[in-house]
Amino acid sequence: MQLLKKIAALAVGSAMALSAPAMAQDNITIGVSIPAATHGWTGGLNWHAAQAQARLQAAHPHINIVLVTADGPAQQANDLEDLVSIHNIDALVVLPFESEPLTDPVRRVKESGAFVTVVDRGLSQDGIQDVYVAGNNPELGRISGEYFLTRLGDGDNIVILRGIPTVIDDERFNAFMETIEGSGINVLDHKHANWNRxxxxxxxxxFLSRFPDIDGVWAQDDDIALGVIEAVRQAGRTDEMFVVGGAGMKEVIQMVMQGSELIPVNVLYPPAMIATAMDVTVAHFTSNGPVTGEYILGAPLITPENAEQYYFPDSPF
Amino acid sequence: MTVQAHEGVKPARKKFMTLDFHTLGPLLALIALCIFGFLLNPAFVSEGNITNLLTRSAFIGIIAVGATFVITAGGIDLSVGSMAAVISGVMIIVMNNAIGTMGVGVHIVLIGCVASIALGLAAGFLNGFMTTKGKIEAFIVTLGTMGIYRSLVTYFADGGTLSLAFDVRDVYRPVYYGNILGIPIPVLAFAVVAILGWVLLNRTAYGRYCMAIGSNETVARYSAIKVDRVRTLTYVIQGFCVSIATIIYVPRLGSASSSTGVLWELEAIAAVIIGGTMLKGGYGRIGGTVVGAIMLTTIGNILNLTDIISNYLNGAVQGVIIIAAVWLQRGNLTTLSPFRRKRAS
Structure with missing residues (x-):
């Protein structure tokens, strides 16, 4: 009986889908595929994606958003197939786990006729995506470097804690090094801290036991920065140096808001970019303005003056 | 019953001129590593660095003491890293919630510790019970619980980070950062756990039962050893050690997230094996485990103190040192000795 009902429902559903073009406003399904919340930043990503999903569905009753999270590239490829075959999506918003292995699965989604928005990590082939939304990694490095130039000068010593050895890390690091080049700021050493507290x-x-004189620390990421702060506190050297992280974690933004000497500023690399991507994708169906193209978000310097607008106390990140 | 000398322990040949590499191998490797570290950067032997090093090795060390029991009795526990993460997470939740009703104070920390130990014992018992009574391979049981605990902490943290309330953090902080007579508390805890572990493994019937079961379960069963009970208890000991490690880990950063304790299980198992315990069970050495844990931390520390090795090669250096240490420990150095007399075959 149950089965019969299901088949009947399915038949009605597909009949409706077939007749849909006749209706004034089509029902639109948008698939959103993102990595699962395995660390702080992706936790924020998931939270903002769910927020945007609720907001957009409430605002546009004819738009249905399907949010799926994957634990790895292989699972994400499966998710994409399911989104096409089961949900029959009209548009895809995807933050690829890794660029290489997901380029082909995303292309197949594109070939099914869906509108494709790629977020943060670009695909390794051009011409697949309709929209590209990303944070700006070199910009993050450059803005951080510029802040160091305002605080330090010839003969001052800094140490750098890098992320996980990846393209993202290299882009940030190289841009930072280019920015401070020739200023006389002395980089004592740089080590990978894997974006981990x-x-x-x-x-x-x-670093503290190795170098008696450190004037600044570029931690590049807020998780690393929080670990750094504890180490500096333990060594009792908080008056000696300042720490700059990156990403916009709420705890760190809060410290910036309170005017902390130790962590005076932050540089934004927002997990909320997934919401931007979803907004743009919905706009493709609802707005009369063109949306295709590349959207590179800024990496603004967060200071005590503007910190409030980047503070999301309910977000897990 | 008495346990015969383990097969890996060869009867001493000429005591004279032959060092017992099985016992001293790991220690020699550690000393060599320290000399190497000192040559690369004299800051290695500064008091601050040595204190940092020992304090840092306490987490893995304490967990590895528990792992020594599990492995000696022929089991394996892959869940310890995730278990540490989920226990840290629950501790933080419990303490944060307790503030509301009871106010800030030492009692909040005590409640957290009680929660931690209860969870550790329960999680260990669960692993042991499923392995012995459920008759599922330890590898599968603990692989399963590893995934379960890891997702639970992610779930509790909503994908983000669980942070301890700042006022409790101030009360709790000394547990990691404080010291007694100049010795950091984590190092003291590590020493106490190691000594208790050593006594339990080497001076009690229970320890001998563990070795007997690890050598030959059937013989142990025929010898009227309650195999299931002894083996389950090794996992409970492991869980207890994880909760002790967690109690001193939480005050360090006051937070737990899904990236807490990642790969600690492998580090703990590696520390145990470097120390001379047999992975297939039957023979365990707590002293070796302690040295192994310190050695693993030392490698990372030395790599941070120098910039002559590319960052990208850190893993390779660790790999080489770990293999070399175990090679030393297995007594291979003596076979290379030109003074060694060929054994008459």
Whole structure:
């Protein structure tokens, strides 16, 4: 009986789908595929995606958003197939786990006729995506570097804690190094702390026992920065240096808002970019303005003056 | 019953001129590593660095003491890293919630510790029970619980980070950062756990039962050893050690997230094996485990103190040192000795 009902429902559903073009406003299904919340930043990503999903569905009753999260590239490729075959999506918003392995699966979604928006990590082939929304990694490095130039000068010493060895890390690091080149700021050493609090703590402890004079720390990421701060506190050297992280974690933004000496500024690399991508994708169906193209978000410097607008106390990140 | 000398322990040949590499191998490797570290950067032996190093090795070390029991009895526990993460997470939630009703104070920290130990014992018992009574391979049981605990902490943290309330953090902080007579508390805890572990493994019937079960389960069963009970208890000990490690880990950063304790299980198992315990069970050495844990931390520390090795090669250096240490420990150095007399075959 149940089965019969389901088949009947399915038949009615497909009949409606077939007759849909006749209706004034088509029902539109948008698939959103993002990595699962495995660390702080992706946690924020998931939160903002769910917020945007609720907001957009409430605002546009004819738009249905299907949100799926994947634990790895292989699962994400499966998710994409399911979005096409089961949900029959009209548009896809995807933050690829890795560029290479997902380029082909995304192309197949594109070939099914869907509108494709790629977020943050670009595909390794041009011409697949309709919209590209991303944070700006070189900009993050450059803005951070410029802040260091305003605070430090010839003969001052800094240490750098890098992320996980990846393209993102290289882009940030190289842009930073180019910006401070020729200023006389002395980079004592740089080590990978894997965007991880514990690693940040341990690497910084070792930097502190190795270098008696450190004027600034570029941690590049807020998780690392929080580990660094604990290490600096433990060594009792908080008056000696300042720490700059990156991304816009709420705890760090809060410290910036309170005018912390130790962590005076932050540079934004917002997980909320997924919401931007979803907005643009919905606009493709609802707005009369063209939306295709590339959207590179800024990486503004967050200072005590403007910190409030980047503070999301309910977000997990 | 008595446990015969383990097969890996060869009867001492000429005591004279032959060092016992099985016992001293890991220690020699550690000393060599320290000399190497000192040559690369004299800051290595500064008091601050040595303190950092020992304090840092306490987490893996304490967990590895528990792992020594599990492995000696022929089991394996892959869930310890995730278990540490989920226990940290629950501790933080419990303490944050307790503030509302009871106010800030030492009692909040005590409640957190009680929660941690209860969870550790329960999680360990669960692993042990499913392995022994459920008759599922330890590898599968703990692989399963590893995934379960890891997703639970992600779920509790909503994908983000669980942070301890700042006023409790100030009360709790000394547990990691404080010291007694100049010795950091984590190092003291590590020492106490190691000594208790050593006594339990080497001076009690329970320890001998563990080795007997690890060598030959059937013989142990025929010898009227309650195999299931002894083995389940090794996992409970492991869980207890994880909760102790967690109690000193939480005050360090006051937070837990899905990236807490990632790969600690492998580090703990590696520390145990470097120390001379047999992975297939039957023979365990707590002293070696302690040295192994310190050695693993030392490698990372030395790599941070120098910039002559490319960052990208850190993993390779660690790999080489770990293999070399175990090679030393297996007594291979003696076979290379030109003074060694060929054994008459």
């Amino acid at each position: 514990d690693d940040g703590f341990e690497v910084m402890q070792d």
